[in-house]
Amino acid sequence: AIRITQSPSSLSASTGDRVTITCRASQGISSYLAWYQQKPGKAPKLLIYAASTLQSGVPSRFSGSGSGTDFTLTISCLQSEDFATYYCQQYYSYPWTFGQGTKVEIK
């Protein structure tokens, strides 16, 4: 199975900050990577697929980049509603696998 290493596991930031989360795949996955946001007690919400394509309705302050093994999720100007846990997921090959998650907390 492809391992996804996500970092950091948590971070503290303030409203207005630029935040970057990274995922590294144990082997090349082309652009078959998605990013999800999960708030406590809620299901994950798809933010980005194909590494850099914004899901419909997702604010443009979210962006994704990368291909192959290294990927980045950037939140350009953190808003209060962005404090949540973020997961990446590869869907290049079965079994689909997720990163361990990054919890974005208020500083």
Next chain:
Amino acid sequence: QLQLQESGPGLVKPSETLSLTCTVSGGSISSSSYYWGWIRQPPGKGLEWIGSIYYSGSTYYNPSLKSRVTISVDTSKNQFSLKLSSVTAADTAVYYCARRPVAPLTNAFDIWGQGTMVTVSS
């Protein structure tokens, strides 16, 4: 607007079989454009893909669970189901059902159910 809703017992005894159903509303499970899947999340932990099914009945399972998992589809009821046998406390989790498009590169999980908590305990 398509919605998914999980249902099933919230408490299962060790060694028994966990059974959950996902009901799809606002759209057809028989669409050739989508797979339907199950993902779980133990309390305070990350996400684990369990398996997926196509409306035709083709299935894909996580090898880590394959010997215990069965996913089936009932197109007449617009539902798909999960059975996980021989459960232990390690199977305690929130179980989500989700949809993913068939088309390559777009096939991330784009619509999720709200999730249902299943506890394995005697």
